[in-house]
Amino acid sequence: MRIVVMGTGPFAVPTCVRLLQDGHDVPLVVTRPAADARAKKAPPRPVYEWAKAEGIEVFEPASINSVEAIERVAAYQADLFFVCDYGQILSDACLGAARLGGINLHGSILPRHRGAAPVQWALLRGDQEAGITVIHMTPRLDAGPALESLSTLIRADETAGQLEPRLAELGVDATVAAVRTLEGWDGEQAIGMRQDKTQVTKAPRFSKADGQLDFRLPGEYLVRLVRACQPWPGTFGVLTWGAGKSFRIQIRGARWSNSVAGWKQLEPGGVAVVEAEQVDPTWEAPWDRMLGIQCQGGVLLVGLLQPAGKREMFASEFLRGHPLDESTRMTLPEVPLSTLD
Known part of the structure; x- marks a missing residue:
């Protein structure tokens, strides 16, 4: 098939590679424009880099739905658009520029987690x-009928x-199967499974501010937030020693426990060193020494962190250079935060 690719981020690249390997004709890659030249650091564009390496023409419209952009894409007479991690929603007019419309590879089991940050x-x-x-695409965000779906623990x-x-990687074979389905489609019969609107949840893009930690929240939630925010935007707090020194730290790896031997209940944000043997023996601690932070319902156990301007390090290394005392604590946001979910 003649397939025009529309993508920007890394999620699309493995499938792009496979489409070429399977002998499909990819005459054009449409990607998000490069950042403003005044920006300090342009965001990576892996699909752009892949296309350039393969010698494929690249088109970078500010709006894929402009008349000029649609005319440019329509000139390639594509059978199908493959859209993944692109960053723009295609209009009806744009989707109509390909004989079979478009398919979108989305990083969730739809209709759960519709939006820009499903993972x-x-x-x-x-x-x-x-x-x-x-999905076979419609102009509504992530709302088309599902052609293929796969899950993993x-x-x-x-x-x-x-x-x-x-x-x-899981999406590669699923996309190939969807392309085969459309190769045999007459353009008239309904295909795919319609999404259950009652099961829709939203997955909007995170902001930098979403990574701020409030230790008045449950520890289980804070650990999920740490995992969700790696590598971006990262989760952060400020560790202080009274009115003296302070460090803004990113928390890179953490667990939580409501059973830490010898732990004395502290105010939210209170800190103490936790050794691995203090944790429930049925729970294998991934670090030998951790920064324990009092939170709602237990202790956040930080094993991996990054002080501002420094490299990532184990908490044990940080604590050797910066021992805690009775005044040490994690500051709390002035206005209590609520959970994002």
């Missing part, structure tokens, strides 16, 4: 499974940065 929200909401869905301690590439 992060699967972790934040404590889902046991994650997955992918390939979420691993213990898995972060968004670890889960997303697994799902991207």
Whole structure:
């Protein structure tokens, strides 16, 4: 088939590679424009890099739904659009520029987690499974009939940065199967499974502010937030020693427990060193020494952190250089935060 690819981020790349390997004609890649030249750091565009390496023409419209952009894409007479991790919603007019319309590879089991950050929200909401869905596209966000869907168990301690590439690989065969379905489609009969509107949940994009930790919240939720926010936007707090020194730290790896031997109940944000042997013996601690932080319902056990301007390190290394005292604590936001979910 003649397939025009529309994508920007890394989630699309494994399937793009497979489409070429399977002999499909990919004459054009449409991707989000590069960041403003004044920006300090342009966001990565893996699909753009892949297309350039393969010698495929790249088109970077500010709006894919403009008359000029639609005319440009229509000139390629594509059978199908493959859309994944692109960043724009296609209009009816744009979808009509391909003979069979478009398919979208989405990083969730739809209709759960419609939106720009499905992997992060699967972790934040404590889902046991994650997955992918390939839909036949409509102009509504992630609302088309499902052609293929696959799921996988979420691993213990898995972060968004670890889960997303697994799902991207899971989506390859599903997309190939969806393409085969459309190759035999007459353009008239209904295909795919309609999504149950009563089961829709939203997965909006995270902001930097969403990574702020409030230790008045439940520890179980804070651990899910840490996992969902890795690698971006990261979760952070400020560790202070009275009125003296303070460190803004990103928490990179954490668990929580409501059973820490010898732990004395503190105010939310209160801290103490926790050794691995203090944790419930049926629970295998991944770190030998942790920064324990009092939160609602238990203790957040931080094993991996990154002080501002420094490299990532184990909590044990940080604590050797910065021992705690009675004044040490994690500051709390002035206005209590609520859970995102």
